[in-house]
Amino acid sequence: MTLVVFGSVNMDLVSRTPRLPAPGETLIGSDFYTTPGGKGANQAVAIARLGLPTHLVGRVGNDAFGPELLAALGQAGVDTRGVVVDDSVHSGVAVITVADTGENQIIGVLGANDRLDQTDIQRLERYLPAADLLLLQLEIPLAIAQAAAQTAKQAGVKVMLDPAPVPPESLISLYPWVDFLLPNEVEASQLVGFPVTSPATAAQAAAHLHQQGANTVIIKLGAQGAYCATPTNSFFVPAFAVTAIDTVAAGDAFAGGFAAAIAQSLSLIQAVHWGCAAGALATTQVGAQTAMPDRATFDSFLAQH
Numbered sequence: 001m002t003l004v005v006f007g008s009v010n011m012d013l014v015s016r017t018p019r020l021p022a023p024g025e026t027l028i029g030s031d032f033y034t035t036p037g038g039k040g041a042n043q044a045v046a047i048a049r050l051g052l053p054t055h056l057v058g059r060v061g062n063d064a065f066g067p068e069l070l071a072a073l074g075q076a077g078v079d080t081r082g083v084v085v086d087d088s089v090h091s092g093v094a095v096i097t098v099a100d101t102g103e104n105q106i107i108g109v110l111g112a113n114d115r116l117d118q119t120d121i122q123r124l125e126r127y128l129p130a131a132d133l134l135l136l137q138l139e140i141p142l143a144i145a146q147a148a149a150q151t152a153k154q155a156g157v158k159v160m161l162d163p164a165p166v167p168p169e170s171l172i173s174l175y176p177w178v179d180f181l182l183p184n185e186v187e188a189s190q191l192v193g194f195p196v197t198s199p200a201t202a203a204q205a206a207a208h209l210h211q212q213g214a215n216t217v218i219i220k221l222g223a224q225g226a227y228c229a230t231p232t233n234s235f236f237v238p239a240f241a242v243t244a245i246d247t248v249a250a251g252d253a254f255a256g257g258f259a260a261a262i263a264q265s266l267s268l269i270q271a272v273h274w275g276c277a278a279g280a281l282a283t284t285q286v287g288a289q290t291a292m293p294d295r296a297t298f299d300s301f302l303a304q305h
Helices: 039-049 065-075 111-115 118-130 142-154 185-192 199-211 250-263 268-282 295-304
Strands: 002-006 010-017 031-037 054-061 079-086 092-099 104-109 131-137 158-162 216-220 225-229 234-238
Touching: 002 039, 002 118, 002 142, 002 250, 010 065, 031 039, 031 065, 039 054, 039 065, 039 131, 039 250, 054 065, 054 111, 054 118, 065 079, 079 118, 092 111, 118 131, 118 142, 131 142, 131 250, 142 158, 158 250, 185 199, 185 216, 199 216, 199 225, 199 234, 216 250, 216 268, 225 268, 234 268, 250 268, 268 295
Parallel strands: 002 054, 002 131, 010 092, 054 079, 131 158
Antiparallel strands: 010 031, 092 104, 216 225, 225 234
8 A cells, every 4th residue: 555646845934814914915923933845745744644655756955945844754754765856946835824714825936846857757657566546736847747647547556636726727638647636616616617615516516527537526625525526426525523723734634534545445435534534633733744643643533523
């Protein structure tokens, strides 16, 4: 049960405020901290914390953040031999504002993540023979993400895509190479061109995505839960009731929980339950990678619910 993540590694620069600022408004924040993040790294940590062998393929920059990011991944149990240091650019960063309600706004500056190319695909190929699943996100060049998906599928490895952030280009050419598509409600809205705010509109969005060539679609609806649709079946899993203090990386925690379940050959509905549980637990802690639940906490939470 080995999983491979091909994607971004960032340092998150986080400010906490009473609420999110309006355009042009200056607010006085209550706290500031730096914490390792990046959708690829977050998902790798989420899986590793659940006890599954996890490889990450990506890049950090030649700056003070690079060694710190690699050390944090190693401490979480992620194999980082597939992560290289790019001497020509800074590490990726995300500037994040978190309101007291748990809502957040994020600006990503891709840095080294934007430099991924065919040499990174070649490093990825080393890990595919033993892999059960490849996880992708879009904080890297779209063409390279598609090349990674094609390479994995040709090696017989299933592919999961978190289409975040949604690029201006169409993803239709990528969908046939993806087994599991996991947008949140905002990303789903951007992909289909109409608001996705409920299980009913998620069902409409999934049908639209199926028509465009997507396979299994799981739409994360935040505090409502998650809607899942294959071309022949669908279901909705309500969210677990928790007191959220920080929703940063909840979607990455969902992806990690879902992927861990798929790698262990659990059913699709069980995998969505795992995703919802991991996502809920992540909202009860501050930060991105630091909020990912360990296996003991995760198993206890599932047993209680």
